Amino acid sequence: MAEVKLKLADEAATVKLGERLSELLVPLCRTRAQAINILLYGELGAGKTTFSRGFIQRYYQGLVKSPTYTLVEPYACGDFALYHFDLYRLSDPEEFEYLGVRDYFAQPGCCLIEWPDKAGEFLPEADVILEFSYAHVARQVVLKSNLLSQQQLNELSELSDML
Ligand code: ADP
Ligand code: MG
Numbered sequence: 001m002a003e004v005k006l007k008l009a010d011e012a013a014t015v016k017l018g019e020r021l022s023e024l025l026v027p028l029c030r031t032r033a034q035a036i037n038i039l040l041y042g043e044l045g046a047g048k049t050t051f052s053r054g055f056i057q058r059y060y061q062g063l064v065k066s067p068t069y070t071l072v073e074p075y076a077c078g079d080f081a082l083y084h085f086d087l088y089r090l091s092d093p094e095e096f097e098y099l100g101v102r103d104y105f106a107q108p109g110c111c112l113i114e115w116p117d118k119a120g121e122f123l124p125e126a127d128v129i130l131e132f133s134y135a136h137v138a139r140q141v142v143l144k145s146n147l148l149s150q151q152q153l154n155e156l157s158e159l160s161d162m163l
Pocket of ligand 2: 048049086114
C-alpha cells in the first residue's frame with residue numbers, strides 16, 4: 001500500500017489537500033461501479049471536515065453543509081455522486097444499516113467517512129485512509145491507499161512545503 005506523511009501548516013493547506021485528492025480520485029471513481037471509500041480518522045478538530053470541504057468543493061458548485069446532525073450529506077455531481085458522512089453521533093453500529101445508505105456504496109462516486117469506527121462491523125472497505133493528528137498549532141496527516149501510486153502520493157508532499 002502506498003503511504004505518505006504530510007505536514008499541513010494551516011487550514012488552507014488542509015483544504016488544498018482535499019482539492020488535490022479530489023482531482024486524483026474523481027476521474028478514477030467515474031470508471032468504477034463501486035464508490036471509492038475514503039475513511040477519515042482523527043480526534044475532534046483534527047481537520048476531517050476541513051479536508052472534506054476542499055474535496056467536495058473541487059467539483060461541486062454549491063453550499064457544502066455539515067453532516068453533523070444528518071449523519072450524511074449527498075452531493076450530486078452529474079455522472080457521479082459524493083457522500084459526506086459524519087458518524088460521530090451514531091449511537092450503535094446497527095444504526096448505520098438503518099440509514100439506508102447501502103446504494104451509496106454501490107454506484108460511481110466517493111464516500112467520505114468521518115468517525116468510520118462508529119460503523120463497527122458495517123464499516124465499508126477502505127480504498128483511501130487518512131489519519132489526521134495535531135502537530136502543535138498545525139496538523140499532520142498520514143495518507144494510505146492502494147488506488148494511488150507512491151509517486152502520486154509523493155507529489156502531494158509539495159503541500160508540506162507551503163510553510
Ligand atoms: P474535525 O472534522 O476533524 O473535527 P474540523 O475540520 O471541523 O475537524 O476542524 C478543524 C479545525 O482546525 C478548524 O477550526 C480548522 O480551521 C482548523 N484547521 C484545519 N486544518 C488545520 C491546519 N492544517 N492547521 C491548523 N488548523 C487547522
Ligand atoms: Mg468533523
